[in-house]
Amino acid sequence: DGGITQSPKYLFRKEGQNVTLSCEQNLNHDAMYWYRQDPGQGLRLIYYSQIVNDFQKGDIAEGYSVSREKKESFPLTVTSAQKNPTAFYLCASTQIQGAGEKLFFGSGTQLSVL
Amino acid sequence: QQQVKQSPQSLIVQKGGISIINCAYENTAFDYFPWYQQFPGKGPALLIAIRPDVSEKKEGRFTISFNKSAKQFSLHIMDSQPGDSATYFCAARAYKLTFGKGTLLTVNP
Numbered sequence: 001d002g003g004i005t006q007s008p009k010y011l012f013r014k015e016g017q018n019v020t021l022s023c024e025q026n027l028n029h030d031a032m033y034w035y036r037q038d039p040g041q042g043l044r045l046i047y048y049s050q051i052v053n054d055f056q057k058g059d060i061a062e063g064y065s066v067s068r069e070k071k072e073s074f075p076l077t078v079t080s081a082q083k084n085p086t087a088f089y090l091c092a093s094t095q096i097q098g099a100g101e102k103l104f105f106g107s108g109t110q111l112s113v114l
Numbered sequence: 115q116q117q118v119k120q121s122p123q124s125l126i127v128q129k130g131g132i133s134i135i136n137c138a139y140e141n142t143a144f145d146y147f148p149w150y151q152q153f154p155g156k157g158p159a160l161l162i163a164i165r166p167d168v169s170e171k172k173e174g175r176f177t178i179s180f181n182k183s184a185k186q187f188s189l190h191i192m193d194s195q196p197g198d199s200a201t202y203f204c205a206a207r208a209y210k211l212t213f214g215k216g217t218l219l220t221v222n223p
Binding site for chain 2 (some may be wrong): 040042103105
């Protein structure tokens with residue numbers, strides 16, 4: 001089945017530690033996105049990539065980094081510079097349908113600070 | 115700056131009732147308005163979407179009403195069911211999607 005796989009489902013970070021969240025898609029989508037979800041805050045865009053080896057900052061990129069070495073993969077690193085990392089992180093990819101845009105989301109990673 | 119304002123934050127409806135969620139925007143460059151449904155512990159999924167040249171779109175029990183002059187759009191869920199209990203997000207796209215803060219819908223049996 002085609003889809004987006006995020007791992008791990010739960011992740012714990014210690015003070016000063018960098019952690020990496022995995023996102024893999026087999027939908028052959030060109031564009032991939034990372035969103036952060038906090039209770040009552042909606043979805044906020046962290047980074048996005050429309051093509052391999054290229055990515056752009058979203059609205060809340062500080063303290064995060066990404067790479068896009070393969071079309072299928074878009075890992076997100078939460079660095080120690082991100083002082084409030086506890087959140088639900090969602091990866092998504094885009095299929096362009098006619099004049100619209102449909103985002104396919106993974107099942108998310110819940111990151112907590114120890 | 116919140117570009118898409120969604121209300122209410124939470125909504126409780128009886129089974130069989132109508133659920134209505136509203137969104138308002140300011141940016142006239144938005145050209146695509148989707149609604150996403152999210153169940154606990156899962157990622158959101160596209161429910162229904164509309165473009166501004168249409169005033170209404172219906173898919174089953176779900177309808178989007180769009181008022182371009184007022185810069186408002188709303189989701190109506192007819193004959194609401196307990197299985198509709200979820201968080202609903204409106205969104206609007208210029209060059210990227212901007213999401214509202216979400217509405218937690220609870221449909222009581």
